[in-house]
Amino acid sequence: MAKEKTKKSILKRWWFWIIAVVLFIGIVGNLGDEEAADGENDQVEDNTEGNEVDQEESAEETDEPEETVVEEEPEEESNVEDDVPSEYTSALNSAENYSDMMQMSKAGIFDQLTAEMGDQFPEDAAQYAIDNIEADWNENALKTAENYSETMHMSKAAIYDQLISEQGEQFTEEEAQYAIDNIEADWNENALKSARNYQETMDMSHEAIRDQLTSDYGDQFTQEQADYAVENLD
Numbered sequence: 001m002a003k004e005k006t007k008k009s010i011l012k013r014w015w016f017w018i019i020a021v022v023l024f025i026g027i028v029g030n031l032g033d034e035e036a037a038d039g040e041n042d043q044v045e046d047n048t049e050g051n052e053v054d055q056e057e058s059a060e061e062t063d064e065p066e067e068t069v070v071e072e073e074p075e076e077e078s079n080v081e082d083d084v085p086s087e088y089t090s091a092l093n094s095a096e097n098y099s100d101m102m103q104m105s106k107a108g109i110f111d112q113l114t115a116e117m118g119d120q121f122p123e124d125a126a127q128y129a130i131d132n133i134e135a136d137w138n139e140n141a142l143k144t145a146e147n148y149s150e151t152m153h154m155s156k157a158a159i160y161d162q163l164i165s166e167q168g169e170q171f172t173e174e175e176a177q178y179a180i181d182n183i184e185a186d187w188n189e190n191a192l193k194s195a196r197n198y199q200e201t202m203d204m205s206h207e208a209i210r211d212q213l214t215s216d217y218g219d220q221f222t223q224e225q226a227d228y229a230v231e232n233l234d
Contacts, residue, residue, distance in 0.1 A: 163179060
């Protein structure tokens, strides 16, 4: 009987220590998980604070150049305007009027600005005007060509020669070609109106009119356009 009591007592002690060890392991594991969770939370908070600081610094760096540009531009424009002599400004205004109202070429405007019988500006003022004028020279050439067609009934070739002539409009060949390529005109009707003018004012014969219309020193119409004109004379 004494031996059986001793065995039971020993068994109770083993179960006690096993339970104690299990509890100890559980407590230690929970403490480790809590410390790991606290570490992750601290790292997230540190990263969040770092990102906020970086965003604030980036915003400050982005704003600085914009303020500098806004402040400097008006001062530069004001200084440029103050440095331009009044005579230069007058030459530029005159050049713009010649372009807008008379559709003149760049070279034609320069000559008009400096001519003794023109505006008599010094060449440096005229050159300033030419360098700073805003004009569409192709469109000026086209409008001039349309005027020659509508008022003087000139041929395509004659208008081209007049546009590039040194004694004429002084447009460049490229500007004159743009005008010829884009003008809307009835060249047969222009030839007929020119033929009627020769007939009424100079009493020319039909054959003389035909020669005048096609001559390289005359109206420079094509042979077909001249034939159309003569055939439709009264």
